[in-house]
Amino acid sequence: xxxxxxxxxxxxxxxxxxxxxxxxxxxxxxxxxxxxxxxxxxxxxxxxxxxxxxxxxxxxxxxxxxxxxxxxxxxxxxxxxxxxxxxxxxxxxxxxxxxxxxxxxxxxxxxxxxxxxxxxxxxxxxxxxxxxxxxxxxxxxxxxxxxxxxxxxxxxxxxxxxxxxxxxxxxxxxxxxxxxxxxxxxxxxxxxxxxxxxxxxxxxxxxxxxxxxxxxxxxxxxxxxxxxxxxxxxxxxxxxxxxxxxxxxxxxxxxxxxxxxxxxxxxxxxxxxxxxxxxxxxxxxxxxxxxxxxxxxxxxxxxxxxxxxx
Numbered sequence: 347x348x349x350x351x352x353x354x355x356x357x358x359x360x361x362x363x364x365x366x367x368x369x370x371x372x373x374x375x376x377x378x379x380x381x382x383x384x385x386x387x388x389x390x391x392x393x394x395x396x397x398x399x400x401x402x403x404x405x406x407x408x409x410x411x412x413x414x415x416x417x418x419x420x421x422x423x424x425x426x427x428x429x430x431x432x433x434x435x436x437x438x439x440x441x442x443x444x445x446x447x448x449x450x451x452x453x454x455x456x457x458x459x460x461x462x463x464x465x466x467x468x469x470x471x472x473x474x475x476x477x478x479x480x481x482x483x484x485x486x487x488x489x490x491x492x493x494x495x496x497x498x499x500x501x502x503x504x505x506x507x508x509x510x511x512x513x514x515x516x517x518x519x520x521x522x523x524x525x526x527x528x529x530x531x532x533x534x535x536x537x538x539x540x541x542x543x544x545x546x547x548x549x550x551x552x553x554x555x556x557x558x559x560x561x562x563x564x565x566x567x568x569x570x571x572x573x574x575x576x577x578x579x580x581x582x583x584x585x586x587x588x589x590x591x592x593x594x595x596x597x598x599x600x601x602x603x604x605x606x607x608x609x610x611x612x613x614x615x616x617x618x619x620x621x622x623x624x625x626x627x628x629x630x631x632x633x634x635x636x637x638x639x640x641x642x643x644x645x646x647x648x649x650x651x652x653x654x655x656x
Contacts, residue, residue, distance in 0.1 A: 349647050350387065352410070354396035357419055361636035365395060368644060384409035393417065393643055399605070401425025407434055415652070417642045419635055420626075421445060421500075422576060423656050424549035438656040439642040442499060444634035445626040450503035452625035453544050453574045456598025457492070457508070459619045460570045461485045461542075466616055488512035493540030495533065495557070496547030496575065497523060504544060516540060519547070533557075537564035542572060549576030557581065562588040570596040574625045577603040586611050589618060600625050 351369040356362070365371050372391070377383040384391075384406065391410045394402050397419040404427045407413055415437040416426060423440050431438050459465060462484045470481045492508045494501045497517040505515045505527060515527040518536045522529040530536035533556065537543050543565050547553050557571065557580040565571055571594060573580055582603045588594035589612070596617035602608050605623055612618050626632065642652045 349392045350390045351393040351395060352387065352391050354394060354400045358632055358636045361640060364640045395639055399425055403427050404430040407431065407436060415643065415646045417639045419639045422549055424576065428656065437646060437652055439652045439654050440656050441635040441638040442654055444638060445631050446500050446503045448628050448631045449500050449574055449625040450507055452600055453504045453546065453572055454507050456572045456600065456619055457487065457542055460596045460598045461487050465619055490541035491516055491539060493536045493543040495543060495545045501546045504546060534560050534564045537561045540569065542570045544572040545575040545579050547575050547579060549578045553579045555581040559584040562594050565594055567592050568595045570598065572598040574600045577601045577605065582609060589615055
């Protein structure tokens with residue numbers, strides 16, 4: 347008999363086909379009463395497939411006494427209760443590395459879009475304003491400092507790409523690393539010294555609203571904040587206020603506190619570039635992420651070590 351698996355939310359068709367081939371899949375998002383379904387299935391389910399934003403809390407795990415593994419579609423696992431999973435001896439996997447390039451590229455794209463006002467330039471042409479005169483000058487990034495909040499795999503990739511544009515790199519994190527970039531143990535100090543600050547740290551309680559008013563004010567009226575991490579890492583009302591009052595020069599945002607809801611005030615700000623949490627959203631990367639979800643599950647149920655344990 348095939349192992350039974352709960353899928354928390356829909357994934358790419360090829361992932362769902364592969365899981366249906368190897369597992370008896372129960373689609374939790376289709377259930378009218380999720381708790382009732384989990385109670386009904388609890389004694390047989392051995393695996394969960396989920397995404398970074400849907401996750402699995404302690405109650406979900408406890409409803410599944412035979413649960414062995416949670417395979418997460420995404421690198422962020424802040425929506426999975428990792429402590430409870432460890433207590434239950436449940437393996438948790440994610441999909442690192444395969445999305446590094448595209449997420450880093452989105453950070454660079456937002457950096458360029460904000461500094462060179464790409465979206466404003468597009469509207470300038472479409473609205474016929476160019477016929478009446480040249481658009482205002484924008485800003486170069488060569489020689490400017492990029493402060494990176496969270497120098498993990500993706501953070502290092504962003505640093506390498508930004509260096510190719512002639513930027514100076516600094517970073518803030520839990521500890522100093524063996525890298526040729528300046529380390530700041532004080533985030534406010536790094537923000538004050540940086541022209542651009544990009545957040546690529548994990549979400550969760552440890553980083554909740556770590557980019558607060560003090561940090562935003564330190565970036566300053568000519569600085570730009572870029573977020574390709576989680577909406578939770580920034581105090582969103584404070585961000586909106588800083589932009590409205592001119593205390594922050596601009597922002598490039600791929601993530602928000604209550605997705606897909608975006609603060610109304612941001613929608614009309616010319617100094618802000620918005621994306622729909624799409625940093626890893628290319629055909630190639632999403633396929634690789636899905637393949638890794640399946641491969642981790644297959645490895646576990648074949649008695650082999652999982653490929654990417656958290």
